[in-house]
Amino acid sequence: MKILVINSGSSSLKYQLIDMENESVLAKGLCERIGIEHSNFIYKAHGQTIEQEVEMPNHNTAVRLVLNKLTDKKVGVISSMDEIDGVGHRVVASGEAFKKPTLVTPRSMELMEEIKDLAPLHNPAAIIGVNACLAEMPNTPMVLVFDTCFHFTMPDYAYMYAIDYSHYEKYKIRRYGAHGTSHKFVAQEAAKYLGKDIKDLKIITCHLGNGSSITAIKGGQCIDTSMGFTPLAGVPMGTRSGDIDYSAAEFLAKKEGMDVAQMLKYLNKKCGVLGVSGVSSDFRDLTDAADAGNSRAELALNMFTYNTKKYIGAYAAALNGVDVIVFTAGIGENDNLVRRKSLKDLDYLGVKLDDSKNDSCPRGVISEIQAADSKVKVLVVPTNEELVIARETMLEAKLG
Numbered sequence: 001m002k003i004l005v006i007n008s009g010s011s012s013l014k015y016q017l018i019d020m021e022n023e024s025v026l027a028k029g030l031c032e033r034i035g036i037e038h039s040n041f042i043y044k045a046h047g048q049t050i051e052q053e054v055e056m057p058n059h060n061t062a063v064r065l066v067l068n069k070l071t072d073k074k075v076g077v078i079s080s081m082d083e084i085d086g087v088g089h090r091v092v093a094s095g096e097a098f099k100k101p102t103l104v105t106p107r108s109m110e111l112m113e114e115i116k117d118l119a120p121l122h123n124p125a126a127i128i129g130v131n132a133c134l135a136e137m138p139n140t141p142m143v144l145v146f147d148t149c150f151h152f153t154m155p156d157y158a159y160m161y162a163i164d165y166s167h168y169e170k171y172k173i174r175r176y177g178a179h180g181t182s183h184k185f186v187a188q189e190a191a192k193y194l195g196k197d198i199k200d201l202k203i204i205t206c207h208l209g210n211g212s213s214i215t216a217i218k219g220g221q222c223i224d225t226s227m228g229f230t231p232l233a234g235v236p237m238g239t240r241s242g243d244i245d246y247s248a249a250e251f252l253a254k255k256e257g258m259d260v261a262q263m264l265k266y267l268n269k270k271c272g273v274l275g276v277s278g279v280s281s282d283f284r285d286l287t288d289a290a291d292a293g294n295s296r297a298e299l300a301l302n303m304f305t306y307n308t309k310k311y312i313g314a315y316a317a318a319l320n321g322v323d324v325i326v327f328t329a330g331i332g333e334n335d336n337l338v339r340r341k342s343l344k345d346l347d348y349l350g351v352k353l354d355d356s357k358n359d360s361c362p363r364g365v366i367s368e369i370q371a372a373d374s375k376v377k378v379l380v381v382p383t384n385e386e387l388v389i390a391r392e393t394m395l396e397a398k399l400g
């Protein structure tokens with residue numbers, strides 16, 4: 001059983017072919033600059049990486065290129081396209097139209113069109129990706145897997161904004177959250193690792209990457225999450241502001257002569273740790289700069305870790321305690337300083353880190369980094385969103 005996972009951006013397409021017998025990655029890669037000059041194609045298989053500049057005027061060409069490589073006599077990993085049993089498509093926003101992974105049908109694609117404006121940068125790209133795959137593999141079952149679905153178990157008082165209720169009803173303006181596949185995966189992995197039934201655990205998962213979100217999980221179900229209607233809310237991120245008083249945005253827009261679209265672009269692309277530090281959105285650069293005495297880089301790091309800690313505290317309150325805190329994604333898995341600062345002075349909650357375990361935590365495997373007398377387990381769990389998408393695709397398409 002082999003599942004192709006597709007993550008389409010407006011000018012990019014990431015792919016992975018996963019053998020579900022042993023959940024191993026047979027091949028993966030990236031098509032970049034689709035529809036732009038100097039398109040780039042990356043293909044990794046058999047421990048080798050092939051990188052080529054190939055013309056990719058649209059997503060259809062990109063998909064064809066991927067399929068040609070996967071079935072290539074020399075570097076391919078399957079003998080024909082028929083070996084692909086299903087395709088899972090990552091979709092950023094579901095609105096309230098989709099509450100679970102959904103098979104691609106004419107009706108579900110109509111609904112996708114209707115909710116396009118919920119994530120104008122991402123959802124239209126997913127539609128293009130699905131159509132490009134359908135053109136090449138019309139008889140292969142395909143499933144839409146949404147970043148938001150895991151968060152649909154939030155109670156109404158957690159997902160509602162305090163706005164005129166009729167506007168929620170009319171426009172479905174509410175908290176949807178993001179990174180759902182990652183939060184779900186790492187929570188399940190943590191429970192498995194600890195040999196516990198997830199139903200008995202209160203878990204706080206910190207997905208800290210370019211985009212960062214924190215989620216409270218009770219008995220395996222999300223009860224609250226830090227991102228909101230879009231992935232702009234929550235902790236400050238690489239380039240995103242995170243939570244901000246809207247009046248401050250209006251004040252700034254007037255002073256700088258920005259309209260709403262320009263303001264949103266500013267809040268998404270020019271703020272976060274990049275805006276505060278003036279150095280970089282990348283935490284490796286920030287740490288280097290802070291170590292070299294750059295006080296604004298240090299401020300940006302302090303803001304990020306302080307806000308992460310505030311969410312952990314808030315979610316411990318929402319959960320009535322916490323058994324496990326999980327760190328994942330680029331920063332969560334790799335940045336020992338961020339983990340240490342985010343968990344500083346949480347001993348009243350029963351959280352105590354073992355600094356040497358935290359500092360020497362190996363990459364790519366699950367590690368326990370709490371002190372021997374910590375009541376709360378602290379785990380670093382590598383995320384794998386593609387694998388979750390492949391698993392959901394198998395389930396929804398009733399494969400296997």
Ligand code: ADP
Pocket residue numbers: 208209210211238281282283284329330331334335
């Ligand atoms: P995305 O949200 O794009 O999936 P990732 O989860 O890959 O992002 O995280 C990317 C971020 O992780 C980078 O911008 C960088 O700040 C951080 N990162 C990656 N490796 C390290 C590392 N070794 N140390 C500290 N930060 C890291």
